[in-house]
Structure formats: C-alpha cells, structure tokens
Amino acid sequence: MPPMLPAAFTTRASLATVLPSSLAALSGAQNDLGLPRLEHVVVIVVDGLGAAALRARAGHARTLAPMLGKATTIDAGFPTTTAAALATLTTGTTPGEHGLVGYRVRDAAGRLTNQLNGWDERMDPAVWQRSRTVFEHAAEQGVKTRAIGLPKFTGSGFTAAVLRGAEFVGVQSLAGRFDAAAEALAASGPGLTYLYVAELDQLAHARGWESSDWTAALETLDALVADFARRLGPGRGALLTADHGVVDVPESGHILYDTAPELLTEVAEIAGEPRLLHVYLDEGASATAVAERWRDAEGDRSWVATRSEAIDAGWFGPVVHPEVAPRIGDVLVAPRKRIAYYDGRDPQRTGRNMVGQHGSLTPEETRVPLLRFGAAG
Incomplete structure (x- = not known):
C-alpha cells in the first residue's frame, strides 16, 4: 500500500x-x-x-x-x-x-x-x-x-x-x-x-x-x-x-545523507533544498525501491514519497502539467521534525551556516x- x-x-x-x-x-x-x-x-x-x-x-x-x-x-x-x-x-x-x-x-x-x-x-x-x-x-x-x-x-x-x-x-x-x-x-x-x-x-x-x-x-x-x-x-x-x-534547525539537526550509502544507491543527483530533497534517479532505477530505502532510514522524521505519490496527494496542486512533472524529483524527502539534509562530501559546506529553514x-x-x-x- x-x-x-x-x-x-x-x-x-x-x-x-x-x-x-x-x-x-x-x-x-x-x-x-x-x-x-x-x-x-x-x-x-x-x-x-x-x-x-x-x-x-x-x-x-x-x-x-x-x-x-x-x-x-x-x-x-x-x-x-x-x-x-x-x-x-x-x-x-x-x-x-x-x-x-x-x-x-x-x-x-x-x-x-x-x-x-x-x-x-x-x-x-x-x-x-x-x-x-x-x-x-x-x-x-x-x-x-x-x-x-x-x-x-x-x-x-x-x-x-x-x-x-x-x-x-x-x-x-x-x-x-x-x-x-x-x-x-x-x-x-x-x-x-x-x-x-x-x-x-x-x-x-x-x-x-x-x-x-x-x-x-x-x-x-x-x-x-x-x-x-x-x-x-x-x-x-x-x-x-x-x-x-x-x-x-540547530546544527545537531543536520543530517548527512552521504553517511548512509544505501540512500545513494541508484541516485543520480539530489537537488531541492535542505528541507525538501528532490532525488533524481539513474535511468531505469525504481522510484518505489529508492523511496522504500529512504523511508526505512528516514521515515520516522520525514515524509518520503515518489513523484507519482506526491502528485496523487496534491502536493503540487490539483493539476500537474505533463511538461512540469519531470522537473519534480523521482523521490521527495520532506522533513517533519527540526532537521535539514546535507551532503557531507560538499567541501563548501553549502547552506550549513543557515539557521532558519523552510521547504517542507x-x-x-x-x-x-x-x-x-x-x-x-
């Protein structure tokens, strides 16, 4: 289900x-x-x-x-x-x-x-x-x-x-x-x-x-x-x-998703922002399988949905135009607790100095x- x-x-x-x-x-x-x-x-x-x-x-x-x-x-x-x-x-x-x-x-x-x-x-x-x-x-x-x-x-x-x-x-x-x-x-x-x-x-x-x-x-x-x-x-x-x-979001709420390698399996790129990840997948990858891996790891503190699930739930409004749908991540991760997601491999620590956050x-x-x-x- x-x-x-x-x-x-x-x-x-x-x-x-x-x-x-x-x-x-x-x-x-x-x-x-x-x-x-x-x-x-x-x-x-x-x-x-x-x-x-x-x-x-x-x-x-x-x-x-x-x-x-x-x-x-x-x-x-x-x-x-x-x-x-x-x-x-x-x-x-x-x-x-x-x-x-x-x-x-x-x-x-x-x-x-x-x-x-x-x-x-x-x-x-x-x-x-x-x-x-x-x-x-x-x-x-x-x-x-x-x-x-x-x-x-x-x-x-x-x-x-x-x-x-x-x-x-x-x-x-x-x-x-x-x-x-x-x-x-x-x-x-x-x-x-x-x-x-x-x-x-x-x-x-x-x-x-x-x-x-x-x-x-x-x-x-x-x-x-x-x-x-x-x-x-x-x-x-x-x-x-x-x-x-x-x-x-305190620094203790910074979640480094790269420290859990299973979350990056079949993932091509991660965009969005720290309180709403747009996860784009490798060609042919299963969004359902990737979403399940993220849900297993992060489901207690974030909502995780495939693109189709998010569209069905009305996250992006009652209508999503076919031209717009591919812009949405194959998988979406939206925190429901005071956390923010970052890539710990980023040498610039992009965004890590921000206190106030939004997106979810x-x-x-x-x-x-x-x-x-x-x-x-």
Whole structure:
C-alpha cells in the first residue's frame, strides 16, 4: 500500500487566492476572499513570516499579532520555498501548473537549476514559468500595477518570471518601500501594488527567527505597517501575507545523507533544498525501491514519497502539467521534525551556516497570515 502522506493545499483560502481576489475587488466582482469593491489594493508580502512565529512573538507585534486568528491564516502551499510560493501568489496557480516546483530542480536539458538566481539564456522566464501573472491580467483591464522590491532584483530572470506585467520599482530601505507604496496609492484610477519585504527571511536564515535580531526586525515591520495603515484613504485597502514560514534547525539537526550509502544507491543527483530533497534517479532505477530505502532510514522524521505519490496527494496542486512533472524529483524527502539534509562530501559546506529553514509541509512552514487593513477589512 502507498504510504499515508499529508495532503497539500486544497482549500480556497490559500496564497493562490490573494492577488486574483485583489484584482477582482477593483471591479467589484465576487472573489474568494470576500473583499469589497476597492479602488486600490496593496499586497504586502513578508518573506518568511509564518503564522506560528508571529503568534510566538505577539508581544513584539502590537499591530499585527492581535489580528491573527484562525480566520486570518491561509495555506502557503508546497513547496514552502520562495520561488514556488511567490509564483503561486502572483499567478493564482499552483506549482504543478506554473512550473516552479522547488528551489533547485532539474531542467529539460538535465541541468540542476536554481529557480531564484540560476536563470540564463537556456531558461526563458516566459516559457519556464507557464502561467500568466495577475499583473498581466490587470494590464488588460486598465489597472495600474507596481511591484516594489529590492533594487538588486531589477531585471532578474525570477522577476521576469513572476512579476511580469507590473512596473518594477526598486527601493533599498524597508521604510522607503512603504513610502513608494504610499505614493502609488495617491494615483487616481484602479491600482494594484505588490510590496515585498525581504528582511525577516534574510535574518531568519542568518540567525534564526527565534533570535533577537529577527524580533527587532518584526518590531520595525509592525511599526511601518501601523503607520501605512493610517495612511490608507477611502477605497484603499491593504493585505499582508507571507510566502512561507520558517523552522529553526540547530546544527545537531543536520543530517548527512552521504553517511548512509544505501540512500545513494541508484541516485543520480539530489537537488531541492535542505528541507525538501528532490532525488533524481539513474535511468531505469525504481522510484518505489529508492523511496522504500529512504523511508526505512528516514521515515520516522520525514515524509518520503515518489513523484507519482506526491502528485496523487496534491502536493503540487490539483493539476500537474505533463511538461512540469519531470522537473519534480523521482523521490521527495520532506522533513517533519527540526532537521535539514546535507551532503557531507560538499567541501563548501553549502547552506550549513543557515539557521532558519523552510521547504517542507509542517504547519510552521505552510501556515501564513492574511491580515486586512483599511477598506479591505
């Protein structure tokens, strides 16, 4: 019998509904989030702000935390990695449709490609990311759209893949990004603005979400959101959400899979990220047999599934396009405890300095806030 696996996101209240609902609200159309008619919506995306972490640091978020309840969290989907989740947010489709199924995956040429910064001339963002963005739909409806983020993302392949159709505005400081969003609000006519907050995720990776630095950044964000909410005028609303949560993994939780040779039998390459391995097999190898070996060794602390089992469980959404399926590992390993997988043979110890991690299916990683401000409330 196939293993019991957790189902991935299937509810209407998911990250995939946020931008489509926001666009629908600009014309007064019905939408999954029940937003009223609005003239301008700002969607604030806080990278790495999981609902569990926000709840745990409630005393440091006097604006955000009191708004957090059962009805104000949504499912970020799977995998809980920025490349996949932001594509889900900006297209309103799931990874099996838009095609960004992980952090580092295998492309049609057999190369392992980083979905955030590995774009090159052989990987066209307009083709690899298969879905039209909400910004492209908005432009057809005469809606002015802006995407406000860090200047370093200007013109990147990932920006072209997930933010196409929006005017990109690069602003270095977090306060400056909120000021840019306030300027966008002042424009007449229907508008949809995307505001990206990178700082909490960066600090979580470097020091952990349980660190004092992360907590201080949350306090700064909370104050900026409170000020921004006060600047929302009639017909203006804002939503705050996140692409995923974070789990802090101690060094004692680093699992070196190369120390168990049976796990590498018939394995060609391992990609993904430390909390979601995409295991690609040698030609002719049995995914079922490899999955069983991983399950025997790691099944007490990780979910292990073949590609077909993961697709059947809805991990990548209700539909996985035939063009997208080969990008998914033949076998997937998703931790359910505070562990992360590494290759001990890597002389660079890649990623071993990260504290905060994400990618898997735990509630700490998949449940994110959806908070409403101004006329969107």
